[in-house]
Amino acid sequence: MSAIDHPNIQWRRVSSKYATLGAINYAITTLFFIAVAVGLSFIPDDGWWWLFGAIPAVIFASQIFFVVIRTRAIGYALREDDIVYRQGIWWSRMVAVPYGRLQLVDISRGPIERMLGLASLKMVTAAASTGLAIPGLPLEEANGLRDHLIRVAETRRAGL
Template sequence: MSPERPGVPPQADDWQRVSPKYVGVEIVSAAIGALVLCGITVPFIVLGTWFGWPALGLAVVIGVLNLAFAPRRVRSIGYRLRADDLVFRRGIMFHRRVSVPYGRMQLIDINRGPVARALGLAELKFVTAAAATGVSIPGLVESDADALRDRLVSLAESRRIGL
């Protein structure tokens, strides 16, 4: 049952999605990774080792698959603000869901990488006392990231007062 609406189960459309422009960041990241992976195989090809060309072929296949799945990876990212916590999800094959109680948030940070900054996007990072719950929501529009940070800071402060 949903804490926001008692008696009503949570719906799939309650999840907030990241910006579709974040696909561009994922594609650039996947392309750079593919180029590095292919670059690693070049010395083996130059040295004439038997596995140089197969390794390059494998690197190309991995790079193409990584590029092909980039849009689906972006669509799998979402978050939901509930009464007492923020729930974050991501993943295609390996699903990850993390619930971060507002009262446990110690630091809420906004990061902007060069590609994301060019697209007007930002990443919101949460730091809690538990190292394993490090959560970051990538691909937020900068103004949305600022507004969400301010809202979460006020929620975190109000929850800590009650402790």
């Protein structure tokens, strides 16, 4: 059993409102392609031009159903020496960022995220491959996590 799969690690999930955010984004894109399909259907020809809008609309609409599953697969855990982040269903990604390597911890919020009370927490290290962003956190949790990570990072860097 690896350290990441250890049963004592308490994984924290992102807010279920993050699924709502994803569904809204896919719905907007779907509506755009529906409008394209309708517009292309007025082209006087054999009548197949509308497929250039309809096919992407169907693809994006089908993604709305998978948003909840993908949201449930996102999580993070605070360990003694690092923060571990996981995401993905088919192609999973798991990243461990040592606290002492953190250089910047930032919170960002788009307009729909603000309406839903969500935020994304971004962590930057010297190595670009280990930087990560945790989306879909409630704002209070993101602020608390940012403050905790900054506090712990300062003590770990001082010990280097």
